[in-house]
Amino acid sequence: QNTEPHTEPHVDVHTAAHTKFQWEAPGPYHVAYPRNYIFTLDEPDACREEDPFLVLIVPVAAKNLLARGAIRRTWGNESLVLGKTVRLFFLLGLPSGKGSERLQADVEKEREEHRDLLQSNFLDSYRNLTIKTMMMLEWVASRCRNASYAMKVDSDVFLNVQNLVKMLLDPKTPRQDYITGMMTRHSVVVRNPNSKWYMPVDVYPDATYPPYPLGMGYVFSTDLPQKLVDVSRRIRPLYIEDVHIAMCLKQLGIVPTDPPSRSLFKAYMPSRFNRCHYAAVITTILDGPARLLQYWSDLQKPAPPC
Template identity: 40%
Template sequence: WLPAPATTRHPLQPPYPRPYRFLLNEPHKCRGPRPPFLVLLVASRPSDAEGRAAIRRTWGSELAVPGVPLVRLFLTGVHPVFGAELGRLLAEESGAHRDVLQQDFVDTYHNLTLKTLMGLQWVARHCPAARYVLKADSDVFLNVPFLVRRILRPGRPPRRRFALGHVYRGTGPLRNPRIKWFVPRQVYPHRSYPPYCAGPAYVLSGDVAVAAFGAAQELPLLNMEDAFVGLCLRSLGVAVTDGPPGAFNVVRLPYERCRFGRAVVVHRYEPREVLRIWPDFTAENGTCPPWGGWDG
């Protein structure tokens, strides 16, 4: 499977590899006394300052797990209409919080793959010693302490060649051009994808994050971000691992404190909704049934 010549490239297949420029970068964020245990990469629209503020106050806090070094970064492109105006606002926001990455590609749904690759590029260049990397969308509830303490476990030897999430198996590209998940045959000619972790949130060990960015330089880009990462992992011979039952939820679930306490992610929770449930979720009251553990 070889990339189409540039003259016949489909509009849904951005040029890649290409040296997209960092307009906002945080090259020193990883320089601490210890390398991060977890780098949290959050896909974000340039205009969504309110959502980023809510995420910083809730699940995206770098102090979410006391004693465990975490790094949070928001991934953005350039707004297709108000790029210059929003660029100035993003620069101010970045100066205040030191957590925004931006490259000079247009921020659209079909360029989500470029956002993830920007994050992996940052890890490869500036934070290759990170133990784990979590890529998340902004419309999720995320339980970082549960992920770190109960699943990744800082006290155990770091995993290598590891990818964890809600795994899709036996799926293939959707060929209906009227839907946003449309993948034309020119972009991906095969009938099925290799197993891959669903895009709302998945975890890569640090070595895999670095290697996946390298693998992406050799593969034709796919406009479905999570499936493309799956293609990179297949090229590396890295198998994907299913998370514990009920931990990686790709659908919206009604809020229930104990259920969410044993989840890594619940999809389709906008940041303002997370703000509403966060006080109850973090309250020190009530008890929940014990979690049985996981050794996946």
């Protein structure tokens, strides 16, 4: 559970004149996002030096070294695509629990070797994914505004970078106020307390969420992060990170863009390996790093896509 202080302190109106502001814990369905986190591991000059067209950012737990390794050996290794420079970064929070100090030391060694790790000083946990997303946006806004596009992509996702760049180079693709992915519209708010995505009525009263791309992977123009960061100051963050982005977009009056084809962004992989599927999509969720390595190896073989 998140333990960071919230920026909206609760004050008893009867004693406010005689006491200091007291912090009110945000509770399990709100997220404390005080906007004063820092990057303890950073690559501040990477975008300026390489001038990428596209920046890929993978939120991942510090302990998930296998996922990072598989991505570096597969789609994350594609640095020049259709003549455009692509740059990969992994975004981590702080590890916790037994062995966290040793794990942090390993992360810092990994950073020295690969120069693709970003880390901020919040606790890495499911409930803090919204904080992680906002820190990603802050980093893009401050470090990579010269890039044309950025993408948040989960560590369990197969990404066809060729198809992604091809879509972004299409003259019909917007250059500003743009965000797309696997779109969901009129998503019903879950009221079952036993659900992972439970949202109480007193936290979010509406029956449906605004439209948004699913958090597994969405791409956006780099003018958008600063706008989202700024407008988030008027919204109390929720723990469901893609829903929080949806609320920010609604506040900005920006409607997410549908991809050129709904078949480009897929949630789950076919039950059997299908070369045609992976040659045609942009994203598909896989069931582990070993599967990514296996499928990527097959796709690199000199054979027709189908």
